[in-house]
Amino acid sequence: MGFKLVTKDENTNARVGRFETAHGVFNTPAFMPVGTQAAVKALMPGTLKDEIGAEIILSNAYHLFIRPGIDIIKNGGGLHKFMSWDKPVLTDSGGYQIFSLASFQKLTEDGISFLSHFDGRRLFLSPEDAVRAQIGLGSDIMMVLDQCVSYPCGYDQAREAIELTLRWSRRSKKEFDSLSGNSHFLFGIVQGSIYPELRKRSAEETIEIGFDGYAIGGLNVGEGNPARDEMIALLNKVLPEGAIRYFMGGGEPWDILEAVSLGIDLFDCTLPTRLGRNGTAFTSIGKLTIRNGEFKSDIRPVDENCNCYTCLNFSRAYLRHLFNTGEILGPTLLSLHNLYFYIRFMHNIRSAIKKGKFREFKKEFENKYNERSFAEELQ
RNA sequence: GGGUAGGUGACGGAGUGGUCAAACGUACCAGACUGUAAAUCUGGCGGUCUUAGACCUACGGAGGUUCGAACCCUCCCCUGCCCA
Secondary structure, three states, X not given: OEEEEEEEOOOOOXXXXXXXXXXXXXXXXXXXXXXXXXXXXXXXXXXXXXXXOOOOEEEEHHHHHHOOOHHHHHHOOOHHHHHOOOOOEEEEOOHHHHHHOHHHEEEOOOOEEEEOOOOOOEEXXXXXXXXXXXXXXXXXXXXXXXXXXXXXXXXXXXXXXXXXXXXXXXXXXXXXHHHOOOXXXXXXXEOXXXXXXXXXXHHHHHHHHOXXXXXXXXXXXXXXXXXXXXXXXXXXXXXXXXXXXXXXXXXXXXXXXXXXXXXXXXXXXXXXHHHHXXXXXXXXXXXXXXXXXXXXXXXXXXXXXXXXXXXXXXXXXXXXXXXXXXOOHHHHHHHHHHHHHHHHHHHHXXXXXXXXXXXXXXXHHHHHHOOOOHHHHHO
């Protein structure tokens, strides 16, 4: 049980690993789709022509806490049963929600007090509550409750945030150890905005507490790619080589490639589903906005090199029509396509690393994908 | 044939002497979205000029009144409804 390194790339810091949980193994580098999307089910291994699928998905304890409530899921047999997903699940604690719902919340040493965005109730979540909630859900991998600061953030504020996060992390770990058997995992989260010394200190003290994996939080909030990559590079030197490294919330395909080359193993991001819902598709040559008029009578699939259910069955013109008529099937089919794109992308990354060809794979992808206008490609 | 209501930009529909190139909605054309309060949000949408802005063409048609008309008057054309 837990993480094992399988291969390390010779030219970069990329690596292939496997993480074993009570609900099976997932291979890294991995992308975790968000589990509330029905389309995820269709991405289970074996349901697609080429036998690749999501091996782990992510859920959010904060949102499930508010609706439908932890007890409903717990009493109903746990999150896996609730979602009909028998493979690994990672749950986020809600640290990011504290950050993104900031106008409604009050942060104290004890925890976070906030108004439910759903019905306006005042609710309270402590680090211990967050752990108990995730244990109640039956999550395989749980995240500590952390404080994620926005960008830009002053040094002192960032320092206070890592200190609070560290205190909360110790409490989380203590609560976890007293409640959980050995079939669950708890990951710590490194904060520190874009300050190298804070990031380093946050990482070192988090490692000292001792977690089953380490996440990098608080990035992709507006700091820009160079600063982000600098933080990732720095942390991957500090974090133990044998532990899984999770880059929270990112990102675009090329960002994932960069992060993998710096040594990241695990990703999650709302982009494939959110963009899918809003009409943008990832393809092998770039992003495509399906609502645009150029696809009005385009009978080709979204991506001619894709084997997903959407691309095997439907045309751009039909998907555009679904979006333009407000039919929910459009967002569903496009989300499914985008998730498939990410899952296949990660699969290809793992293959490339194993073959010792990751650097070439990365270069080829960037040449093909970056700055490529879709309209040009049509000519 | 008589009466009546009306003809506004792609469509629906405000406006009823100057602040109107014309509200609002839809459609259309783009853009955004990164640990999901997001099937969402933003911008554009008569024409020409590179923008501020300027000019041109516009509210069924033709005349007229007025410093000024989508808005008032006259005639004509068209449409809905009612009565014969």
